[in-house]
Amino acid sequence: MTRRVxxxxxxxxxxxxxxxxxKFIEIDKLIADNLTIKxxxxxxxxxxxxxxxxxxxxxxxxxxxxxxxKFKKRRGAQPGKHYSPATEFKKGQLTGINQKRLQPIGTTMxxxxxxxxxxxxFRLTVFIKINNIPYGNYGVNWVLYSRYLWIKWNGSIPxxxxxxxxxxxxTNFGEDNLACMSLPEYRRYLEARFPEKLARRIxxxxxxxxxxxxxxxxxxxxxxxRAIA
Numbered sequence: 001m002t003r004r005v006x007x008x009x010x011x012x013x014x015x016x017x018x019x020x021x022x023k024f025i026e027i028d029k030l031i032a033d034n035l036t037i038k039x040x041x042x043x044x045x046x047x048x049x050x051x052x053x054x055x056x057x058x059x060x061x062x063x064x065x066x067x068x069x070k071f072k073k074r075r076g077a078q079p080g081k082h083y084s085p086a087t088e089f090k091k092g093q094l095t096g097i098n099q100k101r102l103q104p105i106g107t108t109m110x111x112x113x114x115x116x117x118x119x120x121x122f123r124l125t126v127f128i129k130i131n132n133i134p135y136g137n138y139g140v141n142w143v144l145y146s147r148y149l150w151i152k153w154n155g156s157i158p159x160x161x162x163x164x165x166x167x168x169x170x171t172n173f174g175e176d177n178l179a180c181m182s183l184p185e186y187r188r189y190l191e192a193r194f195p196e197k198l199a200r201r202i203x204x205x206x207x208x209x210x211x212x213x214x215x216x217x218x219x220x221x222x223x224x225x226r227a228i229a
Contacts (some may be wrong), residue, residue: 017055027055031067105129108145110171123170149173152182162186 126145
């Protein structure tokens with residue numbers, strides 16, 4: 001079984017010029033003079049693909065890879081030199097999942113959430129960290145900031161009640177903007193405050209239901225025709 005090597009200069013069918021023995025002697029001299037790959041390409045007036053392919057044929061894969069590692073070390077980063085201080089890793093920096101897991105208690109996080117029919121709309125939701133339990137989910141370590149503020153100001157939230165934003169802005173946490181309602185109460189509030197939006201939503205829902213009924217009928221007819229055939 002051949003090992004697959006993912007290198008562009010080893011692609012099958014690539015037209016590469018085969019070097020003569022004199023060319024290889026010249027390349028060996030350039031390597032001995034500690035020239036970089038770019039400098040060698042300029043002197044030889046050749047492409048990187050042609051050079052790599054011929055050197056693998058001349059030295060073998062292992063020796064050429066060792067040479068490449070030496071080239072990389074020669075032009076590599078100098079110890080202690082900061083090339084990009086703005087973006088480089090710093091001691092104690094949190095990356096990946098640890099940005100969420102190891103944040104201190106009281107940290108707020110803004111999350112983009114989908115909602116609505118088909119979940120095609122987005123809204124910004126704010127969470128706050130209240131516990132530091134290892135591998136705890138959002139209900140344990142992170143809670144909605146609106147719920148946290150309501151409990152802080154008014155005590156516990158009754159069963160089957162939720163905290164809603166009266167102006168529909170989920171980033172407005174004013175005390176006058178938060179209310180504790182059940183879902184039917186919140187629906188009635190929205191009907192009274194946004195009648196035009198509600199009518200538009202009902203029309204969209206009715207259209208989608210009609211489309212679903214038509215698609216279901218088409219599927220049934222197709223099944224019957226297959227059964228008859």
